[in-house]
Amino acid sequence: MNDLLKYKDYLATINYSAEDEVFYGRIFGINDLVTFEGTSVSGLKKAFQEAVNDYIATCRELDKTPEKSYKGVFNVRVPANLHKKAALAATKNSITLNEFVKAAIAYAVDHEKDIDQTLHLA
Structure with missing residues (x-):
């Protein structure tokens, strides 16, 4: 299970790369790919907050809705x-x-x- 961070009603999935010795994350539930990283937990949290703030500002500039829209339709493959x-x-x-x-x-x-x-x- 991935750990999650929360800031301004945005969630992010968090992972750690032992090879690179860095924490990295991705904002969950948005239409765009927004990632961030930090070498410490506090650095990761700060990078996440900056990423969210930048994403919101960019969406405003582009007159774009930042949240991902879920349509309620998806395919599931089962045995x-x-x-x-x-x-x-x-x-x-x-x-x-x-x-x-x-x-x-x-x-x-x-x-x-x-x-x-x-x-x-x-």
Whole structure:
């Protein structure tokens, strides 16, 4: 799991490169690729804040909306046996496969800590 930083309602994923001895991150949930780095945690936080401030200023100058728009549509590839099980579960509950998948995702998001632990045990 990546660590996250938060500043002005923006989140960033954080990683560390042992080879380069540098922390680096990427602003999450925006249309553009904005990265930053620092050799210390405090340097990384400062670079993240500067990156967010620069991104907001650039978007204003370009009259552009900074947040990424989520359309609510995406493709998911699953093994055929899982597809079959999900379709059967949906049918048993008298709902569409799409409704079943939405409910499953909502459940997973609401139980993120449990899901994260399960994934690491597998």
